[in-house]
Amino acid sequence: MRSSISIFWRRKDSYYKVLLTRCKRCGRASFFARDVCPYCGSSDVSIVKSSGRGRVVSYTVSYFRTDSNEEYLPLVIALVRLDEGVYVTGELRDVEPAEVREGMEVEAVLRRYSSDDPYGLIYYGLKFIPVIKRC
Numbered sequence: 001m002r003s004s005i006s007i008f009w010r011r012k013d014s015y016y017k018v019l020l021t022r023c024k025r026c027g028r029a030s031f032f033a034r035d036v037c038p039y040c041g042s043s044d045v046s047i048v049k050s051s052g053r054g055r056v057v058s059y060t061v062s063y064f065r066t067d068s069n070e071e072y073l074p075l076v077i078a079l080v081r082l083d084e085g086v087y088v089t090g091e092l093r094d095v096e097p098a099e100v101r102e103g104m105e106v107e108a109v110l111r112r113y114s115s116d117d118p119y120g121l122i123y124y125g126l127k128f129i130p131v132i133k134r135c
């Protein structure tokens with residue numbers, strides 16, 4: 001990911017928060033933040049922040065290598081149904097691929113995505129991790 005610092009700053013909310021569009025006409029939520037409801041076309045919408053919690057619906061394990069992801073392979077890419085009823089895809093971290101299960105509770109957290117070079121910007125973004133149960 002290469003972009004200027006100013007562009008990255010302007011887009012930071014979409015990189016660091018799970019933002020949803022909640023329609024005031026039909027009441028449905030959708031992922032991502034936008035000006036128009038994708039279901040009914042209404043522009044009477046509000047942007048809300050998701051809890052970032054949900055459950056794994058399905059997942060796949062990727063061994064596809066790029067210039068910037070070699071240290072993270074294999075990647076677990078999950079389809080997550082958020083508590084708000086919205087489906088999103090994202091990388092699942094802090095879990096071995098063999099431990100991933102459909103229905104697993106996950107939450108969105110900030111994790112490193114990439115860096116421009118060894119001395120450049122380090123980019124962070126949202127990824128999912130299993131929810132840690134506390135007693």
Ligand SMILES: [Zn+2]
Nearest residue numbers: 023026037040
């Ligand atoms: Zn709507």
